[in-house]
Amino acid sequence: MSESPTAHRASWTPLRLPSTEHAFYLARGEEIATTDPTTGETVASLATSTPADVDELVGRAHQALRTAKWRNDGAIRARVLFRYAEALRADVDRLAELLTREQGKTIGEARSEVLGSAEMVEFYAGMARTLYGRAIALGDNAHGVVLREPIGVVGIITPWNWPLVLLVRALAPALAAGNACVVKPASLTPAITVEALALLAADPDLPAGILGCAVGSGGVTGDALVGHRDVHMIAFTGETGTGIGVMKRAADDLRKVSLELGGKSPNIVFADARMDKALEGALNAVFSTTGQICTAGSRLLVEESVREEFVARLAERTNALRLGDPLDPATQIGPVVSRGQQREVNDYIELARKEGDILASAALPAGLPEGAFVAPTVVGGLARDSRLVQEEIFGPVLTVQGFADEAEAIELAEDTEFGLAAGIWTTDLDRAWRVGRAVNAGTVWINTYHHFYGEAEVGGFKKSGLGRQQGVEGILEFTETKHLNFDAAPTLW
Numbered sequence: 001m002s003e004s005p006t007a008h009r010a011s012w013t014p015l016r017l018p019s020t021e022h023a024f025y026l027a028r029g030e031e032i033a034t035t036d037p038t039t040g041e042t043v044a045s046l047a048t049s050t051p052a053d054v055d056e057l058v059g060r061a062h063q064a065l066r067t068a069k070w071r072n073d074g075a076i077r078a079r080v081l082f083r084y085a086e087a088l089r090a091d092v093d094r095l096a097e098l099l100t101r102e103q104g105k106t107i108g109e110a111r112s113e114v115l116g117s118a119e120m121v122e123f124y125a126g127m128a129r130t131l132y133g134r135a136i137a138l139g140d141n142a143h144g145v146v147l148r149e150p151i152g153v154v155g156i157i158t159p160w161n162w163p164l165v166l167l168v169r170a171l172a173p174a175l176a177a178g179n180a181c182v183v184k185p186a187s188l189t190p191a192i193t194v195e196a197l198a199l200l201a202a203d204p205d206l207p208a209g210i211l212g213c214a215v216g217s218g219g220v221t222g223d224a225l226v227g228h229r230d231v232h233m234i235a236f237t238g239e240t241g242t243g244i245g246v247m248k249r250a251a252d253d254l255r256k257v258s259l260e261l262g263g264k265s266p267n268i269v270f271a272d273a274r275m276d277k278a279l280e281g282a283l284n285a286v287f288s289t290t291g292q293i294c295t296a297g298s299r300l301l302v303e304e305s306v307r308e309e310f311v312a313r314l315a316e317r318t319n320a321l322r323l324g325d326p327l328d329p330a331t332q333i334g335p336v337v338s339r340g341q342q343r344e345v346n347d348y349i350e351l352a353r354k355e356g357d358i359l360a361s362a363a364l365p366a367g368l369p370e371g372a373f374v375a376p377t378v379v380g381g382l383a384r385d386s387r388l389v390q391e392e393i394f395g396p397v398l399t400v401q402g403f404a405d406e407a408e409a410i411e412l413a414e415d416t417e418f419g420l421a422a423g424i425w426t427t428d429l430d431r432a433w434r435v436g437r438a439v440n441a442g443t444v445w446i447n448t449y450h451h452f453y454g455e456a457e458v459g460g461f462k463k464s465g466l467g468r469q470q471g472v473e474g475i476l477e478f479t480e481t482k483h484l485n486f487d488a489a490p491t492l493w
Helices: 051-067 074-090 092-103 107-127 165-176 190-201 218-226 240-253 275-291 304-319 339-355 406-413 429-438 471-476
Strands: 015-017 031-035 042-047 134-137 142-150 153-157 180-184 211-213 233-237 256-260 266-269 299-303 357-361 377-380 397-403 421-425 443-446 479-487
Touching: 015 190, 031 190, 042 092, 042 190, 051 153, 051 180, 051 211, 051 218, 074 092, 074 107, 074 165, 074 190, 092 107, 092 190, 107 165, 107 471, 153 165, 153 218, 165 180, 165 190, 165 233, 165 471, 180 218, 190 211, 218 240, 233 240, 240 256, 266 275, 266 406, 275 304, 275 397, 275 421, 299 304, 299 406, 304 357, 304 377, 304 397, 339 377, 339 397, 397 406, 406 429, 421 429, 429 443
Parallel strands: 015 042, 153 180, 153 233, 180 211, 233 256, 266 299, 266 421, 299 397, 377 397, 421 443
Antiparallel strands: 031 042, 134 142, 142 479, 357 377
């Protein structure tokens, strides 16, 4: 008799996270609950934050920056962040399970996310003491000193797909630069965010008020944060339309924004590519996080001379993907984050059946819980202007297009309004350079995909965003440039 798909799953007692237990988390509104997308069970219940709560958190942040030496002491900031990285590593098992239950990603990916978050925090802990300016001789008696100073209070609005990595990717550099931060997590994954932030808030050297967290909807809590006149910058990661709305709202007080938005990334396979590696890369590019990742290589472009063979092998691998309980280490594909997301992705798949050819569709195993599962699907035969080719689906759906030569590959790659990422598979270094330069994307992977490094910047072209995160530019994004001009001349002129 075969084992039930959830036979190994331990019982779960829902978390209750009242804001009174965490000074950094202020919430006096109605209670919400998050649910496990695999089983529908309650994962956690939390109070939500009112606009008045957001106002108080921002006020605390301002007070902390006025009275604490946080903004001027990189050594303290480095120590706090180093200890936070270690705390995340030490708590990886608990955090990974909570992340999987609340978001639905596989337990292996959840562990990688927690540990990757720790690495990102650690990178910026090192950067906290290296924010150097420069000196300029401006004449016989004039001297300039150019400084990098913290912006002030930063509002950070995070998405649900990678709630920890995309939190610390903004939080760590913002804190390392000497800012105070108020975080608004996605409403689908607030518990993992609050639990992870609690590890940072517990540090004895973190001044009260430097870290705040407000839980609630984008329309209420998020709007209160974006529209607050005493918030100096908004760092937002999420859907393009929402990001445009954030930018418009922030413009009312000429507030700085950093936006990482949607994508429809091309993954280009040339005939001279190492096919086995490119095949693995194509699967990883689109089916990681069940396709719910803004950098997903959701448009596969394959040179015509190898397209039939490559797509046949890809279809075989897709059909064999193992769907199941994401807490089972053997599972390759878990559910999408919610029933609503499931409906949206399945609507696209129905459209694919009408407009194109279904080349592969992984089977849902018998006995799988009635969760938010979607069959990984590969679609061909679509017109270039099809919604499936042009719109971000945010699910495990891959479109396939053929190209005749390098020029057509570039033309197809550029044929959307997005420019977040791209992949190029070729053994011709000159071609990789030419195509990599021609494609307007913030990250171009060559003979790999979805490898991220704290040292290397990421961000979007076109409607995929503004600004850069990670790397050196990631910390400079959260600073202002100030010029101090000294004049030693005895007279003004």
